[in-house]
Amino acid sequence: MAIKSKLRELQEKREKILLGGGEQAIEKQKALGKRTARERIMALLDVDSFNEYDLFVEHDARDFDMDKKSLPSDGVIIGTGTIYGAPVAIFAQDFTVAGGSLGLMHSRKITKIMDHALKMRMPLIGINDSGGARIQEGVNSLAGYGEIFFRNTISSGVIPQISVILGPCAGGAVYSPALTDFVFVVDNISKMFITGPEVIKTVLGEEISMEDLGGARVHSEITGNAHFFSSSEEECFDQIKKLITFIPWNNSQKARPFEAGEPLNEFNINKIVPDDPTLPYDVKDVIRAIVDNSDFFEIMENYAKNIVIGFGRMGGKTTGFVANQPLEMAGVLDVDSSDKAARFIRYCDAFNIPLITFVDLPGYMPGVDQEHAGVIRHGAKVLYAYSEATVPKLTVIIRKAYGGGYIAMSSRHLRADFVFAWPAAEIAVMGPEGAANIIFRKEILSSDDPDETRKQKIEEYKQKFANPYVAASRGYVDAVIEPSETRKFLLHSLAISENKSIQLPQKKHGLPPF
Ligand code: HXC
Numbered sequence: 001m002a003i004k005s006k007l008r009e010l011q012e013k014r015e016k017i018l019l020g021g022g023e024q025a026i027e028k029q030k031a032l033g034k035r036t037a038r039e040r041i042m043a044l045l046d047v048d049s050f051n052e053y054d055l056f057v058e059h060d061a062r063d064f065d066m067d068k069k070s071l072p073s074d075g076v077i078i079g080t081g082t083i084y085g086a087p088v089a090i091f092a093q094d095f096t097v098a099g100g101s102l103g104l105m106h107s108r109k110i111t112k113i114m115d116h117a118l119k120m121r122m123p124l125i126g127i128n129d130s131g132g133a134r135i136q137e138g139v140n141s142l143a144g145y146g147e148i149f150f151r152n153t154i155s156s157g158v159i160p161q162i163s164v165i166l167g168p169c170a171g172g173a174v175y176s177p178a179l180t181d182f183v184f185v186v187d188n189i190s191k192m193f194i195t196g197p198e199v200i201k202t203v204l205g206e207e208i209s210m211e212d213l214g215g216a217r218v219h220s221e222i223t224g225n226a227h228f229f230s231s232s233e234e235e236c237f238d239q240i241k242k243l244i245t246f247i248p249w250n251n252s253q254k255a256r257p258f259e260a261g262e263p264l265n266e267f268n269i270n271k272i273v274p275d276d277p278t279l280p281y282d283v284k285d286v287i288r289a290i291v292d293n294s295d296f297f298e299i300m301e302n303y304a305k306n307i308v309i310g311f312g313r314m315g316g317k318t319t320g321f322v323a324n325q326p327l328e329m330a331g332v333l334d335v336d337s338s339d340k341a342a343r344f345i346r347y348c349d350a351f352n353i354p355l356i357t358f359v360d361l362p363g364y365m366p367g368v369d370q371e372h373a374g375v376i377r378h379g380a381k382v383l384y385a386y387s388e389a390t391v392p393k394l395t396v397i398i399r400k401a402y403g404g405g406y407i408a409m410s411s412r413h414l415r416a417d418f419v420f421a422w423p424a425a426e427i428a429v430m431g432p433e434g435a436a437n438i439i440f441r442k443e444i445l446s447s448d449d450p451d452e453t454r455k456q457k458i459e460e461y462k463q464k465f466a467n468p469y470v471a472a473s474r475g476y477v478d479a480v481i482e483p484s485e486t487r488k489f490l491l492h493s494l495a496i497s498e499n500k501s502i503q504l505p506q507k508k509h510g511l512p513p514f
Pocket residue numbers: 097098099100101130131132133134135136142145168169170171172173175195196198
């Protein structure tokens with residue numbers, strides 16, 4: 001009997017806590033198209049795989065009448081579970097409880113699960129839905145955030161860290177996600193800002209909506225804070241699950257292999273790049289013509305579209321792809337695309353994911369705007385990231401590889417392991433027009449027919465340099481290959497690079513230009 005009543009007591013206690021912030025708050029949450037924190041965890045994890053911890057944790061704040069308030073589970077749910085069998089540690093903030101605000105005990109729950117994730121070397125997923133530091137708890141809330149940021153940083157590059165923004169995340173609630181590897185946002189639901197509209201109105205006298213300030217589109221198209229955009233929580237969770245299949249559980253492992261599959265026939269690699277070198281094409285079609293099952297999982301699809309990054313599988317194994325996109329600004333490297341590429345290269349390097357780079361770019365973006373925005377510093381990140389990466393690095397030069405762009409995009413000189421070029425590749429210091437105008441300027445200007453002479457000189461330059469054979473004659477390019485041979489060459493190169501091992505000089509850490 002005693003045990004039965006203890007069991008009933010447990011059930012009653014649980015049921016009370018599971019109500020979260022109460023029916024009204026839950027209704028408000030639902031009306032906004034949002035699920036509750038617990039529903040989110042259940043939707044994301046494998047069925048019956050979730051073990052919850054610290055259900056009974058409560059805050060012990062006293063000021064501002066907090067001693068009279070009960071905040072179930074202190075507004076955050078923590079636990080462990082699996083996604084397609086992969087172990088994950090997870091926390092989900094419960095906005096129905098004090099707006100998911102972060103007090104001391106709330107932060108201790110999060111840091112507890114972060115410590116587990118690091119100790120057990122498994123991915124960490126944080127579902128963020130929070131008004132930021134709990135104002136009533138003062139410096140204790142700030143201390144809590146500091147403890148989280150510290151752990152995000154220490155865990156960086158050891159375990160994958162994924163942030164899901166599913167509410168109005170304000171103040172400290174956005175800096176933890178910013179320190180993690182992948183940030184997911186959902187249209188109309190996700191908001192991220194350091195200071196909200198109220199503060200902006202008070203301090204600057206400007207009116208702005210939460211959506212325009214830091215909505216999902218803002219962060220996936222303008223700021224680059226978000227890596228994945230979706231239109232519903234359901235779609236967002238599907239994206240997270242797919243990502244989990246591509247990445248390893250920690251930095252001492254490789255991603256789980258899948259069954260290999262051939263690319264689909266509809267992506268014919270011989271027909272993607274136009275004959276006319278001035279015409280654009282979609283480089284994603286080249287990637288799809290190369291990867292298993294033509295399945296390319298793009299990251300940051302809507303930000304700095306002039307470079308494409310993402311995961312695919314080659315012979316069943318996860319591979320990272322970086323590719324200039326001729327469809328957008330001719331695929332130039334600029335401030336934003338450099339940031340996007342450099343961080344992804346470092347991610348792949350940290351987690352043992354080989355890199356394949358497709359090159360077709362006229363170089364770095366010229367102009368006052370870019371110079372003043374720091375294209376030197378940001379562009380240098382790409383050089384740094386490729387040079388430092390020790391995972392297998394394979395490069396395919398499709399068409400243009402001019403100047404700094406040639407060097408930056410995983411060239412032999414930054415220690416690419418294999419560099420292949422298609423026959424239409426143009427590897428030179430700059431494009432024929434610009435080059436001819438500079439080196440033959442005097443001849444062009446002093447000739448009887450400058451336009452004709454310019455044409456001749458451009459042609460002369462093209463013949464001499466705008467091809468892959470000069471680079472191949474120096475061994476900077478290992479093989480000039482037909483497009484249809486690309487997958488074969490890449491699969492072989494990846495297979496023989498499986499046990500690649502190189503040592504960089506001992507150092508505490510380098511100083512990348514960030
Ligand atoms: C305590 C908070 C809170 C907070 C929200 N709540 N944010 N309680 N501390 N930071 C409470 C509200 O009082 C309310 O409680 C409930 O949560 C729901 O909030 P609403 O305002 O009713 O919801 P909504 O209209 O959807 O607006 C959400 C919001 C807004 C945009 C997030 O609440 C807001 O602006 N909050 C403050 C955001 C902020 O400035 N945070 C920064 C904190 S400083 P009741 O009881 O009425 O239901 C910070 C510094 C860290 O984080 C810096 C580290 C680098």
